[in-house]
Amino acid sequence: MKLNVKAIPGAQRTEVMEWLNDVTVKIRLNAQPEKGKANAELISFLSKQLGLPKSCITVLKGTTSRDKVVGLSEMDWEALRSCLISTRR
Numbered sequence: 001m002k003l004n005v006k007a008i009p010g011a012q013r014t015e016v017m018e019w020l021n022d023v024t025v026k027i028r029l030n031a032q033p034e035k036g037k038a039n040a041e042l043i044s045f046l047s048k049q050l051g052l053p054k055s056c057i058t059v060l061k062g063t064t065s066r067d068k069v070v071g072l073s074e075m076d077w078e079a080l081r082s083c084l085i086s087t088r089r
Helices: 037-050 077-084
Strands: 002-009 015-021 024-029 057-061 067-072
Touching (some): 002 037, 015 077, 037 057
């Protein structure tokens, strides 16, 4: 499954801000966009929130962009939306 993410790096904390549409979620990241730190934070956050191992989460597109496409194995839309509706870290 693929998830579109609008990443906002450099935030005070990592959290889901909102769903922009049915397939895009806006997430603040407590990491700077340098040397892959923001991507690593995104993968770590999604891993914790979704209960998936980090190895099941991959940034497929947008490694140097705020607009990313993330691949999630072993996940369906119903479970994804319920996990990310009101999560805060």
